[in-house]
Amino acid sequence: MSAYKILYICPQTFYGEEVFLATFIRISNFLNAHLDEIPMEIEEEYVDLRFEDLPQYSSKNKKAFRESLSSFLSNLYENFPFDLVAIGCFTSYMYLNSVEIAYIIKSCLDVKKSIKIVVGGYHPSVCPMDFQVSEIPSYIKNNYNITSTPFDYLIREEAELAFLNLVKQIFIDSDFKKKDDMKKPFILSTQLIENLNEIPIIDYSLYKKYKANINKSEKVYLEFSRGCAFNCHFCPVSGNIVKSYKNVRYKSIEKCIEELKVIRDTEWLKPKHVIIVDPTFLPKKEFRDSFLDALSKIEYPFHLAVNERIDTCEIEKFPLYNKLKIRLLIGLETGSPTLHKRFNKFPGSSTKKIRQYLEKTKQIIIASNKYDVPILFNYFSVVPGSTWQTYMESENFFFKPLNEKDGRSLSEKYKIDLIFATYAGYRGSKLVKNCKKRFGAKIYYKEWWKKCSKNQAMMASSIDPSSELSFPEALELAYNFGVRHFRNQRRLSNEWYSVVRFMALKTGKKKAIELYYSKNEKDRLEKNLLSII
Numbered sequence: 001m002s003a004y005k006i007l008y009i010c011p012q013t014f015y016g017e018e019v020f021l022a023t024f025i026r027i028s029n030f031l032n033a034h035l036d037e038i039p040m041e042i043e044e045e046y047v048d049l050r051f052e053d054l055p056q057y058s059s060k061n062k063k064a065f066r067e068s069l070s071s072f073l074s075n076l077y078e079n080f081p082f083d084l085v086a087i088g089c090f091t092s093y094m095y096l097n098s099v100e101i102a103y104i105i106k107s108c109l110d111v112k113k114s115i116k117i118v119v120g121g122y123h124p125s126v127c128p129m130d131f132q133v134s135e136i137p138s139y140i141k142n143n144y145n146i147t148s149t150p151f152d153y154l155i156r157e158e159a160e161l162a163f164l165n166l167v168k169q170i171f172i173d174s175d176f177k178k179k180d181d182m183k184k185p186f187i188l189s190t191q192l193i194e195n196l197n198e199i200p201i202i203d204y205s206l207y208k209k210y211k212a213n214i215n216k217s218e219k220v221y222l223e224f225s226r227g228c229a230f231n232c233h234f235c236p237v238s239g240n241i242v243k244s245y246k247n248v249r250y251k252s253i254e255k256c257i258e259e260l261k262v263i264r265d266t267e268w269l270k271p272k273h274v275i276i277v278d279p280t281f282l283p284k285k286e287f288r289d290s291f292l293d294a295l296s297k298i299e300y301p302f303h304l305a306v307n308e309r310i311d312t313c314e315i316e317k318f319p320l321y322n323k324l325k326i327r328l329l330i331g332l333e334t335g336s337p338t339l340h341k342r343f344n345k346f347p348g349s350s351t352k353k354i355r356q357y358l359e360k361t362k363q364i365i366i367a368s369n370k371y372d373v374p375i376l377f378n379y380f381s382v383v384p385g386s387t388w389q390t391y392m393e394s395e396n397f398f399f400k401p402l403n404e405k406d407g408r409s410l411s412e413k414y415k416i417d418l419i420f421a422t423y424a425g426y427r428g429s430k431l432v433k434n435c436k437k438r439f440g441a442k443i444y445y446k447e448w449w450k451k452c453s454k455n456q457a458m459m460a461s462s463i464d465p466s467s468e469l470s471f472p473e474a475l476e477l478a479y480n481f482g483v484r485h486f487r488n489q490r491r492l493s494n495e496w497y498s499v500v501r502f503m504a505l506k507t508g509k510k511k512a513i514e515l516y517y518s519k520n521e522k523d524r525l526e527k528n529l530l531s532i533i
């Protein structure tokens with residue numbers, strides 16, 4: 001009897017850094033740790049379409065992409081006749097490509113009927129209905145000669161347990177639960193791993209064939225904990241659709257250190273940075289202390305980058321962070337107290353607390369310069385809830401002299417690395433859900449992930465942030481802020497602010513505004529046409 005073959009597919013994406021998240025590895029490692037529960041030998045293969053020699057999926061390239069992918073998968077099938085395909089639709093920017101892949105497998109491969117397809121990731125977790133046949137864009141489904149959804153199963157939230165149970169069930173009944181409704185995928189019940197120590201120590205072998213791409217990216221991703229206790233309203237998981245995010249769980253210190261050693265000792269893996277993807281870096285103080293203590297006893301050739309929050313950040317640890325090569329990624333978002341309150345950035349956002357929060361932000365910036373701890377701050381250029389006042393407040397935070405004697409501002413005196421980000425309207429965030437009612441904001445592309453366009457990311461951000469500020473006006477304010485900050489930072493010889501980065505900011509603004517006006521014009525013409533009809 002030949003082995004049961006599982007193919008994991010990472011789709012192409014319209015936007016975002018091409019990172020190798022550990023998700024497929026975790027699923028595969030978990031499955032392999034439970035092989036004694038499966039009555040058959042398992043073989044696995046991973047393909048990452050972002051790095052295969054295929055045309056980039058786009059509105060102009062659809063036909064070429066479909067033909068190339070169809071022949072790529074047929075060739076793959078000859079050597080590895082897969083029974084089950086797991087598609088990781090990790091972001092909404094991967095939605096259309098995930099749908100195309102599923103249709104191609106179900107309609108173009110000879111053995112299409114017997115292959116099962118399961119999809120999981122952020123987008124299926126938040127928008128499971130998008131995988132029903134009725135919600136799939138017509139320009140895709142009309143191209144294929146099948147009337148059912150190409151997806152058999154859908155996993156919401158964490159996938160290890162659900163995927164293992166799916167494989168076990170398929171051996172009992174190969175058409176498990178799929179007979180009922182061909183128009184929708186069967187949604188597997190969400191199952192969380194309560195004790196993260198049950199997750200096997202990471203083994204990266206599944207990704208080895210892409211070692212050149214991984215090493216070129218210089219980054220490897222890992223998690224020490226899962227879930228987040230906070231409830232920032234702009235966060236894609238704040239709408240409580242993804243329940244597991246509210247369930248905070250930790251791995252043991254031993255396991256965290258063990259996994260870092262695996263990365264260090266995996267001969268083909270040479271990352272410069274290990275990114276710990278936890279929403280916040282070990283917020284429990286005793287746990288963090290023990291981890292840092294254990295970390296200081298091992299040697300490793302990479303930097304560690306961790307997500308940190310202003311309120312949980314321990315400035316007194318900066319000398320140690322410098323020694324341990326720890327870098328921080330902090331969601332600063334804005335210097336405006338009003339916006340922080342609107343974001344519900346931390347529990348009980350009273351005026352006094354927000355003032356303290358912004359004061360601590362300054363202290364963190366000063367300490368990062370003093371102890372040479374690199375910090376990347378996320379900063380929203382345009383975000384729902386912004387008004388003229390919030391832009392002014394944020395400018396004051398960065399550009400007002402720190403004190404009369406010195407006369408220099410935070411931006412003039414200290415190196416501050418900002419990632420300028422326009423806010424993408426993800427379904428799932430409270431801010432997106434309520435922004436029209438609360439601030440008079442207008443989202444121009446409600447289902448931007450269904451637009452097959454290289455401008456998908458700009459469409460996602462095309463939002464008038466409030467009734468008093470249009471998107472172009474807000475972007476202009478953000479751009480002027482950016483130019484002023486760029487100048488100050490160049491005077492401080494801050495290498496983060498390169499000419500290339502500046503040009504990207506400038507051209508990005510121009511394109512985003514053009515797209516906004518073309519959409520407005522299209523909407524206006526459509527409205528006029530409807531009134532004539």
Ligand code: SF4
Pocket residue numbers: 228229230231232235236237238279280309331
């Ligand atoms: S933005 Fe970060 S800290 Fe805030 S709710 Fe989301 S994951 Fe948690």
